[in-house]
Amino acid sequence: MITPPWFRWVRRAGLAVLAAAVLLPLYVMAVSSVKPLGDVEGPFTWWPSHLTLRPYADMWRTVPLADYFVNSLVVSVCAAAASVVVALFAAYGVSRYRFAGRRTFLGTMLFTQILPGILFLLPLYLIYINIYRRFGLQLFATRTGLVVTYLTFSLPFAVWLLAGYLDSIPRELDEAAMVDGAGPLGVLLRVIVPVAAPGLATVSVYTFMTAWGEVLFASVLTDDHTRTLAVGLRAYAGQSDVFWNQVMAASLLVSAPVVIGFLALQRFLAQGLTAGAVQ
Structure with missing residues (x-):
């Protein structure tokens, strides 16, 4: 089928807008991120009048x-x-064994x-507070508690996708x-x-990205010692001023691991999502 010229131009225009x-x-x-604070707070310019890398150094001290x-x-x-380990065993059981309620479980x-x-x-x-009071196990304001929290909403999608x-x-x-x-264990580890x-x-990239950029749970279930990057960026806003150039520099730093991981595993991600969607 020959694509008409007007469609190609519309497609190019749409891709350009995106x-x-x-x-x-x-x-x-x-x-x-490479402007002095005064230039950032002033009228926006497409190119910095005074190029500086000081925000990238100051953001670690502020x-x-x-x-x-x-x-x-x-x-x-x-x-x-x-998430990968737990979802792998759960998905293997769902995929290779037939049991009552299998489709309901996946749904x-x-x-x-x-x-x-x-x-x-x-x-x-409330669960974390009561666990600490009854068993002395500290999950609130800890990294372990945050990991458990992220597993509660990343595991269902991971199991469904891997299955x-x-x-x-x-x-x-x-x-x-x-x-x-x-x-069965040998088949799973050596073949599957x-x-x-x-x-x-x-699954690993999805879970990593979800945990890396999550704000809601991290803002409530952490303290000053366990605070994550997504929440810690708010600390650049003081009582009288906001260090916007440092915020931009830190935001680029926060985005780098996710972008690098996504680009490195892009080929595997396309295959995984395609196979998962077939289900």
């Missing part, structure tokens, strides 16, 4: 950004790793994603491995995991 909508805010952030960065990194990596997993997160905030807060991906893997591979003497690498990459 590209501008994405790249223009990034350009404004980058330009503002707030404990390094501590926030470590907290976000630890929480996001642990949440991604735990419930997907249904939880449409519920707003604020519905779970107060219950989780669909594992369904696309031929069962003949399982049977061949069992003929060679492998048990290598083939399901794109799906596992998709």
Whole structure:
């Protein structure tokens, strides 16, 4: 089928508008991050009159950004790793075994994603407080508690996505491995995991991105010592002034790990999402 010229031009124009909508805010952030504070607070200019990298140095001293960065990194990596491991075993059971309520279970997993997160905030807060009072286990204002919190809304999607991906893997591979003497765990680790690498990459990146940029739960369930980057950026706003150039510089720093991870695993993400959508 030959595409008419007018359609190609419309498509190019639409892509140009979308590209501008994405790249223009990034350009404004980058330009503002290399301006003195007075220039940022004044009328906007497309190019800095005084180019400076001082905001990138000052942003580490104005707030404990390094501590926030470590907290976000630890929480996001642990949440991604735990989500992949738990979702892998759950999805393997759903994909390879038939049991009553299987479709209902998968539908419930997907249904939880449409519920707003604020519905779970107060219950989780009360649960953590009561766990500490009864068992002495501190989950509130800790990295562990934040990891557990992120698993509550990342695991359902991870299980649903991985179950669909594992369904696309031929069962003949399982049977061949069992003929060679492998048990269910051996089949999972030695056969399924290598083939399901794109799906596992998709789950890990999704969970990492969700934990890295989450604000609502992190703003309530953390304190000064466990605060993450997404919440810590508010500290650049003082009582009398806002360090906008440092905010822009820190925002670019916050975005870098997610962008790098997404670009590095882009090929696997496309395969994982395509296979999961088939389900």
